[in-house]
Amino acid sequence: MSFAQPLYLYLGAVLLPGMILFMVEVRRRRRHLSKRLGDPAFVQQLSGSRNPVAGFWRSVMWLLACAAVLLALARPRWGEDSRSTTQRGAQIIIGLDVSPSMLAADEAPTRLDRAKTAIREMIARSPGDQFGLVIFSGASFTLVPLTSDRDVLFTAVEQAGVDSISRRGTVLADAIYTAARGFNDEFPGQKAIVLFSDGEDTETKPLSAARYAAGRDILIYTVGLGSPQGAPIPLYDAKGNLTGFKEDAQGNVIHSAVNEALLRAIAEAGGGAYRHASGAAR
Secondary structure (H helix, E strand, O other): EEOOHHHHHHHHHHHHHHHHHHHHHHHHHHHHHHHHOOOOOHHHHHHHOOHHHHHHHHHHHHHHHHHHHHHOOEEEOOOOOOOOOOOOOEEEEEEEOOOOOHHHOOOOOOHHHHHHHHHHHHOOOOOOOEEEEEEEOOEEEEEEEEEEEEHHHHHHHHHOHHOOOOOOOOOOOHHHHHOOOOOOOOOOOOOEEEEEEEOOOOOOOOOOHHHHHOOEEEEEEEEEEEOOOEEOOOEEEOOOOEEOOOOOOOOOEEOOOOOOOHHHHHHHOOEEEEEEEEOOOO
């Protein structure tokens, strides 16, 4: 048995003997005063309402009660084994593409919605891991730092959208660099970046970013969204009404297709693997 607050035991070791001595002294003075007042039997008759035996046991019970209170304050503990444990879960930072092409409907209901469903499922299946969330389009930033709070993560995933970043485009390399900076280097567990994207990047050099992450012992996994045939990119007004589809300079409707070759190359450079959101590796 051990005590969480042993100071109260030391306090009791000082106070209780003092209280006992005080009570003994009070009883001694009462007897002495009784002798001074006259015949002890006569004094006892005058104070017949006071029972000395009952008074003694009241004092004993009062002392026991004080001892019990001090013992409770010391917080005794039985059978406890204090151990420091090291968390064994992984650090996983999710990169979510929120560029306009993610609104294409070749994944039901859209690529972005399909990605969000896959992310929620991944988080739910990994209760011992920490997750962070980076969103990217024509720029990237950390929406949620590494956390174990699932409610915060689910809320952030739900609220992430095309309007979260005003700059258009897809900067996969920037997303990788942003995610790589979000890890705790003192944490002993595995570190991984999981990118959810259709892979349409013509602005940056994601392979160089993937090799940079791999050099810091960070694995990169990629998840492809969209079909090889592609789908048009819808345009909406401020009220969310469909107004048409994105066109090129000649007025032709642009079809956005998943770039599996690039996503697979990023995963290979980052020491991870590529999978399509449908669940089948291609």
